[in-house]
Amino acid sequence: MADLKQAEIAKLAGVSQATVSRVLKGDPQVNAEMRERVLAVVQQLGYVPDARAQSLRSQRTRLLGLVIHRDPDALAGDPFFSALIAMIVAQAGRYDYHLCVDTARTARSQRAIYEELLRTRRVDGLILVESETQDRRIERLSNEGFPFVLIGRYEPEDAVCTVDNDNIGAAYMATDYLLRTGRRRVAYLGGPAGLTVTRDRLQGYKAALEAHGVGYDPHRVVFADFNARSAASATTELLSQSPPPDAIVALDDMLAIAAMRTAKQQGCRVPDDIAVVGFNDSPLCEYVEPRLTSIAVEIPTLARKATEMLVGLIEGREPSPKRQIAPARLVKRESA
């Protein structure tokens, strides 16, 4: 198990090192007999090329970076991210890329990560998740011509490459479904008010109300942080109105579950008195009672599009359109 290199192979096969390289690259110009000889030795010794040398020489690492703009603790319990990472890994593999994952705790470290990954040429391109809608670093990356794709939204929309859930459409779908099934007082339980996703889904919610000729009532819209307590108090606020809502569209499954629980504690039956729809179609939808109806966002599609786009950029293809949307669909269960 001495350190194998092409030179070794060459010596044993009685050819030049350059020929070994050519054989391994599948160069059609090499004589069949030599190819055989080389491949035989390669097989026998189990030679594998050194990725570091290839990276330096070819100026390509075949590594994609995934930067998640979130505190590790916040990221920790979120099934969305394991899904996203798993799918991107799988997709990247199809193009012979590997995935380097980083998390950006603070804004300061985020900048450091961009630098560290891209400027050092450690990765060939970046997928960024959950950046703010406006971000100096993104402008910078863009100006410097680094290949990167954003998962989420960015304005103006054609400035950078983005892949996003169809958040507006998803919220429309949820609200529309509730209205069609006879609900009339549909409330919206959002996440933190500043988040793009909160705003986008609010927009879809409003659009559906309008399409059904139902007036928009700001009192039926509340915001919560991503924890059970905050969700519970926001739900309580909704339920205390008179008349109380007969349906809730929640920003994600966690919030939806908290809302269901609060409603039940206050004597409302779900879905009889109040219907609840969540987002993400996470596994736990199946586990709660009643089982949670949820809007599934297609994480595999998101991952596929993002990877495809990034690899395209790296290899010099300008994608169009620069903004791509992964569709959503309603998974009907018992809660609505």
Add this chain to the structure above:
Amino acid sequence: MADLKQAEIAKLAGVSQATVSRVLKGDPQVNAEMRERVLAVVQQLGYVPDARAQSLRSQRTRLLGLVIHRDPDALAGDPFFSALIAMIVAQAGRYDYHLCVDTARTARSQRAIYEELLRTRRVDGLILVESETQDRRIERLSNEGFPFVLIGRYEPEDAVCTVDNDNIGAAYMATDYLLRTGRRRVAYLGGPAGLTVTRDRLQGYKAALEAHGVGYDPHRVVFADFNARSAASATTELLSQSPPPDAIVALDDMLAIAAMRTAKQQGCRVPDDIAVVGFNDSPLCEYVEPRLTSIAVEIPTLARKATEMLVGLIEGREPSPKRQIAPARLVKRESA
């Protein structure tokens, strides 16, 4: 933004390229004045060294590989993995390493990944998750002297470096707690029977029964796959016994939640008629009703130990002991 290299910096600072390298490495031998000059130029141009060249020259990529032995779809919704990945990323950062994540769908591709990552020298070392207890590839890695750490268990225990949850201790703790709080008919709801974790926790469960002088009844032990239906039917089986159990130790929170739900559907009150304890202390424990008591496994500790150990191996330190255990603790909520 021409391609910056040390040679450029050297020219502008009026020194040799080697000196630039020395300054950047913090070599104390360089004269303060030159250091200033070099650093000034570096700062001004925003030079960052090329990781690819460094990797080739130093024979170190400063990249750790994380190989998760699980189908991407199975991995997809599992909050444990986002936690693990997030924590390892954070830990690796402390040693100036980045993390390359791969998933191994099939055994065939798993072998490919080992090869691809290690033999190509793409990463300096590997963290392997959820391998089978006996694995040919692991032997091979071990024989070839590649630095790697296993998260999970391996036999014989001192053959390779492993980091694991204290599964036996955790199950003991859960069972002991239930017995102390007056439960007498404690059942065990495991995962798939073949899994090491299922077996280890069963062992802890038995030990606790024994310590309390409670007889072990094989009928009180059932196994389920990781999905709601399977969990429900296993729970139904438990509840149909007479007398039915008055407590369940479930292998993970998902199973525990499914069990609670099944029990409630069959008219049992939780925790009054039957107490339930889960594992992992995942965020959803807070969201279900009643809130789920769960054994928290310290994922950050797991990640820290694994990373520490691996970096040590890479840098030539033999760790001892070769097997390290992350402690568990009981997080008491409403279900038990």
Add this chain to the structure above:
DNA sequence: TTGTAAGCGTTATCAC
């Protein structure tokens, strides 16, 4: 203390 130069293991451009 600083500069020169020899690699690290590839790929790719030349001649032959």
Add this chain to the structure above:
DNA sequence: GTGATAACGCTTACAA
């Protein structure tokens, strides 16, 4: 077709 040979950008003896 195949074999020398020059990069790729850096680290590190060794020389000065």
